[in-house]
Amino acid sequence: MNILVYQMDVIPGDPQANREKVGKWLEEQELHDVDLIMLPEMWTTAYTLPELDDIAEEPADSETVRFLKESAERYHVHIMGGSIAVKRDGKVFNRALVINNAGELVYHYDKMHLVPMLNEPAYLSGGEESVRVFELDGVKMGVVICYDLRFPEIIRSLALQGCKLLFIPAEWPDSRRAHWDVLSAARAVENQMYVVTCNRPGEYDGITFAGSSAFIDPWGNVLQKGSVEHEETLRQELELSNVAEVRENVPVFDSRVPSLYD
Numbered sequence: 252m253n254i255l256v257y258q259m260d261v262i263p264g265d266p267q268a269n270r271e272k273v274g275k276w277l278e279e280q281e282l283h284d285v286d287l288i289m290l291p292e293m294w295t296t297a298y299t300l301p302e303l304d305d306i307a308e309e310p311a312d313s314e315t316v317r318f319l320k321e322s323a324e325r326y327h328v329h330i331m332g333g334s335i336a337v338k339r340d341g342k343v344f345n346r347a348l349v350i351n352n353a354g355e356l357v358y359h360y361d362k363m364h365l366v367p368m369l370n371e372p373a374y375l376s377g378g379e380e381s382v383r384v385f386e387l388d389g390v391k392m393g394v395v396i397c398y399d400l401r402f403p404e405i406i407r408s409l410a411l412q413g414c415k416l417l418f419i420p421a422e423w424p425d426s427r428r429a430h431w432d433v434l435s436a437a438r439a440v441e442n443q444m445y446v447v448t449c450n451r452p453g454e455y456d457g458i459t460f461a462g463s464s465a466f467i468d469p470w471g472n473v474l475q476k477g478s479v480e481h482e483e484t485l486r487q488e489l490e491l492s493n494v495a496e497v498r499e500n501v502p503v504f505d506s507r508v509p510s511l512y513d
């Protein structure tokens with residue numbers, strides 16, 4: 252599977268400008284052999300939390316969902332659409348979107364863990380549904396959003412549902428970059444799955460973000476890593492059969508004793 256990660260610097264509070272930016276980026280890419288593209292967390296707005304009540308999109312009438320569906324169909328590429336702010340019943344959620352290459356929304360997930368360090372609980376509501384795997388090209392995959400990376404139990408839940416490839420869109424600050432690097436590799440090793448991350452670089456509201464998007468294989472090798480500071484496009488081919496090989500060599504899923512800890 253060929254994946255293109257857009258480690259995008261986000262224009263604060265301007266969904267239209269960010270859609271145009273992604274549209275232009277798509278036009279510039281060589282996409283004929285690409286299976287999936289990925290965007291970061293909150294890529295239409297950045298962390299403009301006080302403004303989200305006004306600029307978050309209604310899921311049923313979302314300009315961004317329309318844009319992603321049209322782009323997926325036009326370029327015949329799956330889109331791991333990072334996450335965007337959506338508003339439902341007066342509450343704002345941080346929602347990940349997955350669109351297949353026929354332009355269909357196949358999965359969404361509302362971030363369940365809200366980040367105290369970024370004041371998310373004051374402005375956002377946590378998702379109320381657990382994570383589920385989704386399938387693209389017959390492969391089971393999952394997505395969690397940024398801070399969720401700190402909660403191994405939800406990623407283990409995806410692994411037990413058969414997830415082979417985990418996506419983590421993020422706006423992770425540079426001040427905690429050491430955690431980002433270690434935890435994303437740890438999730439790949441402990442769950443024996445590919446982990447693909449897309450974290451924005453740049454600054455907003457006094458916070459510098461860490462970039463460092465990465466492709467990590469099920470053995471924990473970092474196949475490729477983005478820069479800390481700059482916007483960048485990363486392209487990587489993943490050999491998904493490696494998941495079965497690693498799980499055979501180190502059969503942790505067979506060795507589990509859930510009766511003692513579930």
Ligand SMILES: NC(=O)CCC(=O)C(=O)O
Pocket residue numbers: 292366368369396397398399401421422423424427430
């Ligand atoms: N956007 C986020 O979820 C940031 C998470 C974070 O700052 C951390 O876990 O540290």
